Every structure is written in structure tokens, then in C-alpha cells.
Amino acid sequence: MTSPHPDLPAAAIATAVRAGEVSAQEVVDAHLARIDLVNPGLNALTVVFADRAREAAALVDAAVAAGRDPGALAGVPVSVKENIDLTWSATTNGWRGLADAVPARDATIVRRVREAGAVPIGRGNMPDFGMRWDTDNDLFGRTLNPWDPHRSAGGSSGGDAVAVATGMSALGLGNDFGGSLRLPAYAVGAVGLRPSRGAVPRAAVGDHPVALTLQQFSVNGPIGRRVDDVALAFAVLRGWDADDPVSGAAPATPGEPLPRRVGVVRSPAGSSVDAEVAAGVVRARAALAAAGWEVVDVDAPLLEEAAVLWRRLSCTDMLISLDPAALGQPLGRSATDFLRESTAAARPYETAREYAEAWARRAVIAAAWQRLQADVPVLLGPVTASRMRGPDYDLGGADAADTAWRDLWLTVTVNFLGLPALALPTGPGADGLPSGVQLIGPLHGEEIVFDAGRAVEAGVPRLGRPPVLGEA
Template sequence: MSPVDTARSTAAAVRAGERSARSVVEAHLGAIGERDGELHAFNLVTADAALAHADEIDAQVAAGHDPGPLAGVPIAVKDNLCTAGVPTTCSSKILDGWRPPYDATVVQRLRAAGAVSVGKTNLDEFAMGSSTENSAFGPTRNPHDTSRVPGGSSGGSAAAVAAGFAPLALGSDTGGSIRQPAAFCGIVGAKPTYGAVSRYGLVAFASSLDQIGPFATDVADAALLLEVISGHDPLDSTSIPKPPLSLSSTLQQGVEGLRVGVVKELLDAEGIHPDVASRTRAALEALEGAGAKIEEVSVPAVIYGLSAYYLIAPAEASSNLARYDGVRYGLRVDAPTTGEMYDRTRTAGFGAEVERRIMLGTYALSAGYYDAYYGKAQKVRTLIIRDFEAAYERCDVLLSPTAPTTAFELGAKADPLAMYLNDVCTIPSNLAGHPAISVPFGSGDDGLPVGVQIMAPAMGEATMFRVAAALEGARA
């Protein structure tokens, strides 16, 4: 791993005129040029635009203006976030040639804060997967061991930060797609409260679960990035009408007296690798050593989370992806009739995992099955929220592993269900709409990073980040 300056130190140096944004961006483009051929973190590197933007930042500083809290900081943007005039592919052939006419709200906010986008990162097609192997453009590899996956679906963003291509990245998390790759790549990744960050310009997968969030090399950088992108947006009707999150000012307050619960259903599950379980227990001890009160709690309904998620997410996806019909944008495969054109376009444009989930969702929503599957899964969601609420009466935050194992080898999970089981610890937070963060905490016997997940109630990010910072500080 090439050592990188934090986003904080880079922004401070650029704002003070001690370092040019151009030199920062050039250094990172250099790192990308050296190693991205091997890793394939990026679908597209926007080098010219990044350098031009860096020059604008430097001109602002020279003119005495403050470019913002992320002045000159390179950032990698997941390729399911709309960037005006820049191809946005979702790593799918069906969006071939599409250049969005607008920026996602988060992309606008990054620009307003002085961050410099260096490119669009690879993902599992339409964010459906846990390994980035489902990309139509080929897999991303884990910078720690290139025979391993970086996790997914935001694997390109996680690999980019872990490889030193950019100190910050944006991902999206529908069932763990930020936290699991952060764990696999040994970096910090957070999924905010549903509605804390605008989804305007995020290509929809499962609308009631999707949330955009930060990747960074440390907790304070992740907090800074989340502060920049959060806050109400009238363009997203599910956006929570509150000002941006305030996280940095309370980050170093420690955990003295905080109550931390470990979720026994997620720690003792048979699929959790012993190395991962032992690092999670070590994290608990570290927090106890820092003054937190530790207890084991039960959140019984999480055992239904995986089943409920794999009904709800495909159902919403099958509806959202109905828009890809070859009429308005992206791929069209010509045919004698419009109906035939729809069929041929969708068949040629979607990869196998996307087809599988569209099929599953279409089935789960079809006549005669709706109540048994989708309807019941939505009720399970209520059970999970109730059980979390009961746990949060006793605890400020909850702890679990982020993923059951360390990064697995490419091709190791050919069975779709085996792949889905990767998401077992991360899914409950999506179903509840609650925030959760993965913090690296040591490694397994294989030398690969292990992530520990900290969960909090809705809008509980400030406490969650405090605990994350304490855990990071306790890391041996």
C-alpha cells in the first residue's frame, strides 16, 4: 500500500497555499497509472478534467478565496453516481454510451467543497453483488492480495482508497456494499441513516434501502466527507429535512460511560470465521479498556434479515430496472417491433446476476405470491426495527463483525446463495434504515484485514463515529 496523506492534511496544505492542488492530483494520477492496470479500480480516469479542476482550485487560493473543506483532495466516485457529461455505466452494458445531463447532489456538494473527482470506479453491475466480479467490464482486485476480491458492490471505490489512488471515495450501500468492501480492503466505510444523504443522481437499485456513503483511510476523514455530502436536499423526497451532520467536533470525546452491545446472533453465527469472531471480541475488549460498558444483547429478528432482504431488494430492483428498455438512453438492440426491441435490448444489456434478481423480484411481486413473499418481508422489517429499538434502550451503539470472513478468492463463490450470505451482518442496518460503519481492526491468520461493524439508531452518526474513532485509536 502506498502511504497517503489524509484528506484533512491535504486540504489544510492546499487551503494554506503550502501545496498546490495540481501537485496533489498529479501524484495520485501517477499512482493510478502505475497500478490500476493490475487492480482495475476505475472504469474511467478523468485525468484532464481533474487537472483542470485542480488548476481552478489553485487559482482560487491564489486569489485569496477558500475553495472549501476538501480543497484539492482527490476523490474516486462510484460509477452509479451521475456525473454531468461524463459516462456513468453502473458497470452494465445496458447504459452503453450514456452521459447524464446532470450531476448527482453528492457530486455537486463535493465540487462545492473543493474535492477533485479523479474518475468513476468499478462495481458489481447495478450494485448487485458482494465481490465486484459481476461487472460487465471485468473484476476489481484487492490491493492487499490480487488473487482476492475487494468485496462489493463498491469494490472499485474501496480498492482505490486502499491502493492510495485517492484518499477518499464515494460508494453506495444497499445491503452492505460500502461496509463489506471497506472491511475486505482494510479501510473505513460508512452507511449513513437512510435519508441523511440525498440519493438524487444515484442510479436506483432498491430505493428503500440504497444510501450513499464515504470511504476513507481513517475515521476522521470519513466523518469529514460525510459532513460534506449530508443534509437535506429538496430533489430527494426521502431526504431527511435536517442540516448536514456534525461529526468532527465530537469525534475525540472518547467512549467513557458509553454502552456498547455486541449482537450475539451476528457474532456466534456458524458462518462467522473464528478469526473474524476473535477480532470482534478483541474490539469489544479494546472499547471496554477505553471506558465503555460492554454487554451482550440479542436482536432476535436479525436471523430473518437475509431472507427478507433477498425478497425486498430484488422486488424493488425488478421495478426500478424496468426503465431500461432501449427507448430513451443507453443500449438499443434493433428489432422489427418495439416489443421485440425491449426484449432484445434487455437480454443483451443485463448480466446474469442482474437477470437473476429481476427474475426473483418479478416472481416475488407476481399475482398470488405478493403477500407470501414481499408483503411478509416488509413486515419482517418492522420486527427488525422493533428488536433494534429494544436493544438501543440498553445500549448506545451495537457491535458485530462486518463480514463473515476476510476477502475470498476470485471465483470462490459461484453459487449465488453462498455470495448472498456475505451480507448477513450488514443487511439488518439497511432494513432498519440505521447507520453503520466498518472500522479495520487487525487481520486474520491469512494476513488479510478484518473489519468490525458499529451500528447506531437513526441519526445516531455522531456517537457511532466517536466509538469508531476510539476503536481506531485502540488498534494495536
């Protein structure tokens, strides 16, 4: 019999539950026990659904007992970020103003994972409206990094990443506007997938206007402990949704097989990269080469311009959509500081002409990347140029805002272009913290990214357990 241990990967849990080797109720109880043990000290999950999770697990077990297929994610405990609709609790977006905003229906991705047998077990913490690269808010407080509480857990999907890394959930559902899945995954040693633009549905639009940057840069996606976990989740999540006009299906028939060629971006746009970050890239490169991939050095085209455009467009839209006058009450303290400092440093666009010209340049940059990825489909590089800094590292004035953004040039360019990217660990660094990289694919190139990710995962040292869990 398989043990319902909360450190099992999601794919292994689903296989064991479907085979009747372990019950979904045992799996949920093991994860709830882990939550009781570590969540009070980490504050990753804002709400825990103990009773409802047990009821949902019982339905999965009943399906197995009756000989029915409970679904590809049978019995897998899932955390759901505070900005994704789940009718079991308010969709707060990490903001006091939405503390009572219980949705009338589940988001499409929540419905899909539940239909696949997954069990929502809690809500993942986030900063107000996902604005920051750290996870803190006035409603729920700060999420701590399980490897070192003096380092940021990343953001904005920090709660879900910490929950997955510590065995409180086996999968996390989050989103990524500017690294919000990949940065927390890097910070805590998890695997985070930012899918292609339109591959996975976002929240229902309804009658509310949606900023153009949110339509084009932000995607929903999964966090797991292994590449196969996020690949399995992606297969469940993907596909067209009538409520999301940005969503669409991948090409029905794939084109010619993509060459197994990886381009290494060592120093994005000539930026300085921390030695531990560079070492992680070297480990990933060696793993890919050993697995038979052709590995070459490349420069990411027009990277600095892309990162500047992402930032200026994003800040222009945030000033409008997050105006306290429109919201009805102010953002939290740290979110207010972040918005003020980042927009001041970014120089938002002041005229419609500037805004339109910025979007027009996007096509030029996208074409340059497309030409590169026709020959070198996968790019390997850092998630961030630095090791994770201390809590609130993205606050403290224009200089701090600039530093946080510059570290993430490669990451935010992926959002600017709508490409898929996978963040995954490359073993422990010399400082004992997780090291990691990201693999960037061409549009709808998730499968080749998964293939490259499996090669990296198999060829680098495994991470141990976060210190809060002790030795196995």
C-alpha cells in the same frame, strides 16, 4: 511543507491545501502517478480524469492564493462510482446498455463535494447495477483485491474501495444497498460509512419509477482511509435535497446524550464466524473498553427474519426492475447468473398480499431494534462472518448464493432498517489480510458511531500497505 503523498488521509490533505502547505495540483499529480502505477493491474478506476482534475486543482490553488476558503475538502482527490451522476463521463451502472449515458448534471453529492473543493479524479468500477457482492462486469472487467488477487475485492463499490486503499483517490463516493460500501471496505482495509436512510441524497429521481427497496435500503456514502475522513465527507454530503423525496434533515436539536455503551454481536443469529473475523471483533471490543466505553454482549433482535425479508423483498423488486425486456438488452453474464441464482434461492414474493405483509413486519423488527438501542446505542459485530472468499464467490448456484447472503445477515439487516453503520479495519489478520468490524448506530446516530470508530481505530494495530505498493 507537507508532502503530497497519495497515502495521506483526506482530512490531512484538505488541511494542508487550505493552509498553503501543499498545492492541490501537487496532490492531484501524486495521485495520478499512483494511478499510472497500480490501476493497470487492479482495474479499480474505469475512467481517469487527468486533465480535468488538474484544471479543478488549479482553481482550488487560485482560491487559496486569493485568500478565499476553498472548502472543507480542498484538493482532495475523489473517485465517483459508476452509478453516481458526474457530467465528465457516462453513468454506466457497470452495464453495456448505458455506456453512452452521459448525465446532464452532477448528482447532488458530487456537486457538494466539488463545491467543498474536492477534485474528481476517476470513476470507480462496479458490477451491473450494483447487484453483486463482487466487482466484475462485461463493460470494464474485474477489479482485483490489492492484498491478494485470489480474494474478492467485495462489491458493489469495489472500485472505489480499492482506489482509496491504494492511494489512487483519497475518498470514494459509493452506495450501499446490502453492504456495498462496508463489504469492500472490509475486503481492502478501508473505512466505509453507510449513513442513515435519508441522511445523504441519492440520485435525482426525474420521471423514472424507483423500486421501493431501492428507496428504503440504499444510501450514498463515503469510503476513506481513516474515520475522520468519512466523518468529514459526511458533514459535506448530508442534508435535504429537493430531488430526493427520501432525503431529510437530522433532528434539529439532539436529545439526551447517548450512553457510551456498546453491544457486541459475536455470532449473528447463532451463525458460525471465522476465527479471524472473531479475532477482529475481540480487538475492537478491547479498544473500546480501554477507551472507557461500557461493553456488553447482546443478541441482535429478530436478525434472521430481518435478513430473510431484506432478501425476498430485494429479489422481488430486482426481477421487475432488471427485467431484460424492460431494460432493452440483457445484463452482463455474471450479473445474469447472480440474478437467476439469488432469486431462485430467495423465493421472491408472488402476491401483493405477501409483499405487503413483509413490509408490515419491518415495523415490528425496527421497534425491537429501537428499544435495544435506546439502552445500547452502538452495536459491534462482523461485516461478514467469513474471510473474503475468491472472485465470483457469490456465483455457482443456490448454495453459493445462500452462503454469501448468510455471511452478511448483520450487514443486510442494517439496510433493512435504514440504520447508520461504519466498517473499519482492526489490523492485519494472521493470514496477512485486513481484518475488520462494523459499528451500527441508531437512526441519525452517525456521531456516536464516529466516536466509537475513533476509539477502535486508536486501539488496534495499524495495517501496513497492500502488497502491490511494497514497503513504505
